[in-house]
Amino acid sequence: MKRWTLSLVTLFWSLTAIADTDLSELGNRYFSAWAATQSPDATEKDVEHYLSFLKADVAHQHLPYDSDDSRLPDGKESIRKGMLFYLGSHSEYEAILKQVIPAHNAIAMTYTTSSKGVHPQTNELVKLHYTTMDVLEIEDGKIAIIRKYEK
Structure with a gap:
């Protein structure tokens, strides 16, 4: 009985470690894809890779600017539209x-x-560090909800 219990506990820990590794890898790949969309030479292909x-x-909440975390049928399309509007605005x-x-x-x-760049709507120079x-x-x-907190 002790062997079965030990085997089950070991299996559970192993599966948890594998799941954590998979999530860590997903987080790293997500971050790389997102960062690529912000670079001065970002392309629509970079945006589509990120959106994948x-x-x-998907819901996107960006506190303190946007407190709504509702998932809407066009969530991904809304993010695409916003990202394409700002695409290439960083120098x-x-x-x-x-x-x-x-x-x-x-x-x-x-x-x-x-980042540093010209805002596409106001044509003002914007410098940010956060x-x-x-x-x-x-x-x-897949990512269902993004909650973004900035300092």
Whole structure:
């Protein structure tokens, strides 16, 4: 009986470690894809690659600017539209991933970004440097909810 219990506990720990590794890898790949969309030479192909990580009805909450975390049928399409509007607006961009923390069906990640560019609507020069935490909720291997917190 003790062997069965030990075997089951070992199997559970092994499966948990594998799941955490998969989520960590997903977090790293997601971050790389997102950062590529922000670079000065980003293309529509980069945006589409990033969008491939998201569910069609993905929710995107960006606190404190956007408090709505509703999942809508056109969530992915709304993100595409916004990203294409700002595509190529950075003349300088750097993102540094600090930490990826996997948990059950979510990933928390922290990173810093620095950017400089001209806002496509106002034509004003914008320089930004900030630290961000993203919390990504995963469903069926895709990102269903993005919660973005900036400092």
